[in-house]
Amino acid sequence: MLTISDRKEKTIVLKEIMQSRLFWPIFVLLLLLAFNLINDPSFFAIEIKQGRLFGSVIDILNRAAPIALLALGMTLVIATGGIDLSVGAVIAISGAVCAYLIQNEIVTSTPLIILAGIGVALIAGLWNGILVSILGIQPIIATLILMVAGRGIAQLITGGQILTFDHVGFEFIGGGTLFGIPFSIVLVVLTYGVTFLVLRKTALGLFIASIGANPTASYFAGIREPQIKILVYMFSGLCAGLAGMILTSDIQGADANNAGLWSELDAILAVVVGGTALTGGRYYIGPTLIGVLILQTMTTTILTNGLPVQFTHIVKAAVVILVMLIMSPQFRGELNRLRTNKTKEII
């Protein structure tokens, strides 16, 4: 039997869980998964074929990998009070550079190709960082420049064609497996892991949140905002470069027009669903990842249920609105008030 204090404690614990950052995103994700399970009892089944894991869940994770990387960089950029619209274009550039090097046999060694892909992405990030923090251009405009110009640059590199190639080493990034797990998933886990460690073991995390929460006070406290911001935009570029290489390697070709098109918006959406405020300050990397998984699970669900692709965007919008609403304390407060009012009326 529960005594009153027990019950009280239980409700308090329950309340704490419900108020946790992760609760609502995970709740929505579980709902989506449950929906899939009911629809298709074999949804969670995982098979091993030729030493590689197969299954809907693996597929979702694999397809979510590029956006997961973008969203990681985006979380930190948004935490400083900025935004990076150029990541989609950086995907196209890094893919184009890799494909160009391979197709023209300029570079054949896999590490060098990867270095080139990462290198251009870092330069792109540096460019954004300089525009934002040294020239003082508003982030949305500064990165819009590269968003538009970047795709042009990628098209110049590919000559307007889809550059296809064959390169066993490079194809491993998007198509290979490590211990049966698709390599792109491994890459995401590694990137998140390393980022988490760096943010924990250095003061970068503190400075990023500090700049985003109160730039003036941070400046007064001696934090060098330009340095940190350039670093963060370069990191976002790096993430986009990795995502670009996954996508290019996966289809063995660089499509400058369509690779990563609008993916910056998905990344921003994932960050917001994860609870990081667009105004900057405190940021949440774990919840961002959950946000990515929600978006990808939704897309996959719509496709596997035979709904026309066109629906994805509308359903996505609806789910995002729902998540944002239930995460808003005001909205939950209103709901609670309505509920208690009703009970009162009944009494």
Add this chain to the structure above:
Amino acid sequence: MEPKSILKVSQLNKSFPGVKALSQVQLELREGEIMALLGGNGAGKSTLIKCITGVYTSDGGSISLSGQSIRGLSAEEIILKGISTVHQEVNLIPTLSVAENIYLGRQPYRFGLIDWAKMNTNAEELLSSMKVFIDVTATLNDYSIAVQQMIAIARGVDMSAKVLILDEPTASLDNKEVEQLFTLMRELKSRGIGIVFVTHFLDQVYDVCDQITVLRNGQFVASSSVDELPQIELINLMLGKQISNKNSSGKSRHTTDSNSKPFLSASNIGRKGMINPCDVNIYSGQTLGLGGLLGSGRTELAKLLFGIVKPEQGTIQIEGEVKAFGSPHDAIQEGLAFCPEDRKVEGIIGELSVLENMVLALQAKQGWFRMIGPKEQKEIGKKFVRSLNIVTSDINKPVKELSGGNQQKVILARWLASGPSLLILDEPTRGIDVGAKSEILQIIDGLCKQGMALMVISSELDEIVEFSDRVSVLKDHNMIAELTGKDISTQKLMETIAHEGRD
């Protein structure tokens, strides 16, 4: 015959949750009169103006314009009734033309279209009637703040103003511009318009005003004609101190012998619009007080020394070596620390925890790569929570949830943790309760005894007198005197502010 009273405020009250912002405030403005509305920070000047202009609704009392009650009307209605306000930051649209700004929202129309020709001629006539001769088709941006303010005033006057409220219009103007503005004010006065003039420059009050109304801590203190209120008495009213010849603190003041070298020595340091060139010397183990009224250039001087704003001229030497600070980061590396006046905007990082706020400056000094370990952080936290007596249930909760006094102590802890050689404190006791205040004052005293160099800025003359070994007095962006030894007393300080610097 007495000129008619146009604006009359009486028994006005206004409370915010937890604060009584105005209590029993009164004010009477007559036609063709310029009234200075004076008072320190938190005196209630802006609240009063907001009540008059309908931004806030007062809790009680009456406000009447030409005998007609206007209390409870909306801001738009009050403008139509004839009260216009011009703020320090001009509320116009910088990218539109002068004429467009003057007639924004009430453009002359012809056949349903804006009559540009008429608008421009009207604007030109209006401005030249006020002796402002400018091209009305140029964009507002092309003109200085002073001219923009005159344009804003013109707009206000043209909108049937009987009463014009000028909220610190001269704060960022130079002498010539101030003179232009005064000419305009006198012109308007001769037309019978009543003007309420808020300023921190006392000399300006005596230049242009007829009446003075003083508020303090939300209360009406006095109203008098300018002729009957000498500056020293005015300062007395504003600060609310009986002139007690207070050198009684018993503090033995350090005297600087000629051999000792200052920790920081700035010579001829200045920047236009902030502070005119002056010299500052700060010695280890001593406190330099910066005396002067709000807006006299105290904070501006501190900001130049700390590298927040680059000085246009002059040099800073730290222990004899010339340094140029490009940012606070550079200054911190040299052992400087600065507790700013505006705690909310420049001090705390509200979202971050108490502990994170405390370690921030030390961490910034070390750079992002070498993080202060969690154990060390906790020790710093514990140490300062104890030594500064910071009241918080949890060191990891957001600092914004703490009371003002405790927030101030957290900022103080932030700077002490960075191990500074020179600590600059700008209004360290502003907006905090009496208990926390005396604690903070004790801490300051202790630091000085430990050999730290201190520069303290305060509007509380008592505080300055109590702690300073030397006092530099600022007035209207000039350093007008340095007081040492026996000369450091509230009496002398007030006299210096009142009498020096007037040409």
